[in-house]
Amino acid sequence: MSIPNAVYRENDDDLGVPVYVTDIDKESYRNKFKYHLFCPTENCKAKLVYVQTKPAQFRTWRLEDHLSGCDYEFVRQGIKAGRSAEEINVEMKDDQRRRVLKEALELARMSEQQIENLRAKRREWRINRSPKTDKDNKGPKINVVTVDGIDEGEIAGVTYRSRPVLKRDADVLKETDIGKHRCVTGYFERQVEDEGRIIVTIFRKKTQVKIMFEEAFRANSPNFVGLFHHIDKYLSKYNEAICIGIGEVRLSKDKTQYEVQIFQGEDFTIDGMNLLGLAAHNAHEKF
Numbered sequence: 001m002s003i004p005n006a007v008y009r010e011n012d013d014d015l016g017v018p019v020y021v022t023d024i025d026k027e028s029y030r031n032k033f034k035y036h037l038f039c040p041t042e043n044c045k046a047k048l049v050y051v052q053t054k055p056a057q058f059r060t061w062r063l064e065d066h067l068s069g070c071d072y073e074f075v076r077q078g079i080k081a082g083r084s085a086e087e088i089n090v091e092m093k094d095d096q097r098r099r100v101l102k103e104a105l106e107l108a109r110m111s112e113q114q115i116e117n118l119r120a121k122r123r124e125w126r127i128n129r130s131p132k133t134d135k136d137n138k139g140p141k142i143n144v145v146t147v148d149g150i151d152e153g154e155i156a157g158v159t160y161r162s163r164p165v166l167k168r169d170a171d172v173l174k175e176t177d178i179g180k181h182r183c184v185t186g187y188f189e190r191q192v193e194d195e196g197r198i199i200v201t202i203f204r205k206k207t208q209v210k211i212m213f214e215e216a217f218r219a220n221s222p223n224f225v226g227l228f229h230h231i232d233k234y235l236s237k238y239n240e241a242i243c244i245g246i247g248e249v250r251l252s253k254d255k256t257q258y259e260v261q262i263f264q265g266e267d268f269t270i271d272g273m274n275l276l277g278l279a280a281h282n283a284h285e286k287f
């Protein structure tokens with residue numbers, strides 16, 4: 001969730017001054033504000049991160065907790081709600097899919113700087129691991145998975161030997177993704193119902209991707225079909241949400257954009273919640 005302003009505080013005794021995203025750029029963030037931005041709510045000590053999206057925004061620093069009752073506390077609650085809803089669902093997908101969705105969300109919430117740090121770490125890792133002789137080269141090959149150049153394993157702290165689902169931001173899908181399963185991330189734009197299908201349009205950097213919920217989805221996850229209105233309800237309050245779906249990539253009929261076909265309810269999340277989790281979340285919200 002985007003937070004309208006932050007409080008800049010050098011140390012605990014400092015009363016702090018309010019700052020807005022427009023007061024900060026990449027340079028000053030790195031040299032001055034990083035580690036010193038906090039939630040604007042009185043007495044809330046949650047650290048914030050400056051994210052250079054367009055427009056730039058403040059978000060909760062990863063794993064930081066807000067004061068109970070803080071306006072910006074919901075992000076965590078949302079994740080909890082998603083988790084419990086998933087537990088209810090006995091036919092839950094394997095751990096890998098959930099992990100991929102979760103990691104994609106973490107990535108989406110990272111600042112440019114954090115992503116840059118991950119890249120630097122990967123380069124270091126590659127140099128240290130590069131085989132020196134032919135003999136060294138004969139070991140089992142490790143599949144290094146990159147998302148915009150980031151190794152997926154670095155987020156989870158593991159290296160995979162099997163082939164996981166590749167993550168793609170909506171604006172970096174390419175021809176070679178067609179026909180394959182991908183985990184696609186973007187911001188919610190709108191949803192429409194069209195001849196029994198539900199189409200959720202997401203975007204990133206002006207590139208739109210359509211997330212398609214069709215017959216296969218209805219058949220696999222009938223209990224999710226009636227829940228799409230919860231997205232609009234949620235957006236009416238938070239006006240921005242990160243959508244992530246695992247599905248098959250294809251080109252639209254007019255060949256102008258990519259579509260991702262989702263096959264089951266657990267494979268699509270809004271701010272980390274699948275539709276069941278979102279319905280549970282909305283039930284506890286005041287609108």
Ligand SMILES: [Zn+2]
Pocket residue numbers: 039040041044045046066067070071072073
């Ligand atoms: Zn707070």
